[in-house]
Amino acid sequence: MRRTARKHVVAAALCGLAVAGGAHPDRSPAASPVLTQPLSPAAALGRKLFFDASLSASGKLSCASCHSPTHAYGPPDGRAVRMGGVALDREGMRAVPSLRYTLARTPHWSEDVTASLAERIRDAEAPAGGFGWDGRFDTLHEQAAFPLLAPNEMANAGPAAVVAKLRAAPYAPEFRQVFGARILDDTDAAFAQVLQAIERFELEDGSFHPYSSRYDLYLDGKVQLTAQEKRGLALFDDPERGNCASCHLDQIGADGSHPLFTDYEMEALGVPRNPEIHANADPHYFDMGLCGPLRTDQAAKTEYCGLFKTPTLRNVATRKVFFHNGRFHTLREALRFYVRRDTGPGLWYPAGKAGAAEKFDDLPPALRANVDRGDAPLDRQQGGAPVWNDAEVDDVVAFLRTLTDADAADAGSPLR
């Protein structure tokens, strides 16, 4: 059996244009080839594809436009969702996640398959895994097709449009050399190799897993955390208060590998509706994650509505957009929501008809019971004391800043 370990995302990134997470099959920093290992020919081509804006209908959008290498393969600015489409005038649906660290270790999407119904109910193992905020892609190559073809992203009309652009790319001869002289004559085969090449780049390139944060150095005994960072770590770990580490795993692995700060499980946090997203002007529109509307195969499972995947917290302090809908723009604000969601709901949610805060307003009323109210710190009562005061929030922010990679530090967002 499995005791419930619901999630509570301290600082969720966004999703949208591409994948989620980032990593390499080598988990240990010591074993990681980082930037020195040569890429396979397919991965080298994938790198060119990843950075090629000519593959978009607008001619101005590449994978890297949203997954900025100088921002830990996360969003380069604070827009909740990014613009795409032929004329770059269409909003993405969700915030952009970082691609660092988790890609190789993200399990295929799955739900609880315990044979005993009693165990399933008692232990409430959450659905987990898959790429994207809703876990709808099991592999990176499946996922890679989505942004290339989505009308509000790179907006190609179909694989043929992508391959046509590829034929004109300066690296087309290299593509033929790697995948066969006639590969570009076969649209389906060429498109499949495009997706595979992007996948190989994301898995092989050391820039997706540098393990260069101060926390990595701390785990290796090379630096000490400050007193404030240590306090923040303790608050992060405390199961009775922050309880963050129950989902954002922060312990060193059995093989000495460094933690990736996610368990890949799905969680309904009840993040407030974000008016910055134009689609939310329609009161009947709801992005409900696992149950749709973007993901369609779990639409009948209303208990899955509102669930999104727990992101890694590595490089979270470099971000300016938090949670799946980009509702918050500073890490401090995101953490304050987390610990005051229930003690002070009026801080986050609009007043309802009776004047009280309308909690979990980004879900239809009938589905708001899906939101986690059982796991600390999401189990508090209105008017009660938050599990962290503001000084303690700052302590946790200080700790989370130790998760910023060396090459991403300068891209950091203001924390207040």
Added chain:
Amino acid sequence: MPGIGVRKLTILAFAAAVSFAGLNAQGQGGGQDDAGHVATAAAGIRHVFVILLENKNYEDTFGNSTQDPYLQKQLVSQGALLTRYFGTGHVSLDNYIALISGQSPTPDTADDCPNFTNVEQTGTTGDGQVIAAKGCVYGSGVRNIVDQLKARGLSWKGYMEDMGNDPARESATCGHPAVGGRDNARSFQGPSEAVPQGDGYVTRHNPFVYFHSIIDSPDCNAHVVRLEALPADLTSAATTPGFALIAPNLCNDGHDGSGDGRSRCKNGEPGGLASIDAFLQAWVPKITSSPAFQKDGLLVITFDESNSTMEKTTDPQTGATITNFVFPGKACCGQQPGPNLAGVRPGTTALGGKSSFVYEGFGGDRVGALLLSPFIKPGSTSDTAYNHYSLLRSIEDILGLDGHLGYAANDRSRGYVLDTIGNDRAIFREADKPRAK
């Protein structure tokens, strides 16, 4: 058995402690145990294999299910079916621990130990039970079958399928969380680029790592190993351990998946009794064709506990329908609840007003067991009641180990009497009629 737990606990608390001569004073051994003697051909057994599976009712496994024809038909016809074999508790871990140590649950081991904490022992009962209000990993003074085997000069191994598939989650040998830490190996981790097969090992199905005497010893890495090590060990009797516990992954032990395609394991296999049957088809012949088994082996195939039943009731206050998952908790053989289950078993746990878990007793209910051995009468059946404690007792007697651990010891002063499977003439050949070779 409803109600019996509290009464017997009271009796235990006031019972005089009578140590059995020759047993460890730290709590292994009952008040009035009987010396182990095996009266059948089972006395010749020198290699015991146990395959421990998950959460199935006897009526399904050996009766109604159509998912396990290999076990239900073929193996049953070759071996001996124990129709009244019981688990010793719900949920999982307490059964595994009972089987190798005779220890009854702590509240945490009865809850599968989400955190890998030390047992906080405050005393020992006269019949060898550790008294502890919490904890999972027993102190080094608490004996288990490994101590007995080593004292007797016999070898042992635990073969754990999938252990170390994800080396970041658990080691490939003696895999367990850091003591005091959270156990992250609690469900089947789905396949990923880094772990293509996924990882279906769970700590709670590996009882060896819940004893400091094992995990604090370098022996652990050599003896608690991946299942893939078994074929090489089976190549000769000399390399085959005297005692081997085999734990399939969460799919192949039937824990996950429905077995009928409605719900598949995270590695895509069917799970349920179907995956159990496939696992047995793959591994039982390897064991039964090995030199050690052919010479003097015994293979026990059983389950940790039964499944629950479901019933719906109406809340008299609100009129709402409540789903109750009922674990009858039936036990056999005068099984005792142990000193740590007051308020836990029997007990009811309500979940959000919509469902409740009702533990009507402290036992693990009827699961059945199948035995294969050259010394067994093929196709035989025994209706004698046994449980995991009596299996431990039987192994102790058959292998001539030192005394009986915990509840593997009889205590006739309390009406607690276990039969030794090796003495069951319904299934074993007579001692003076060894199998023709």
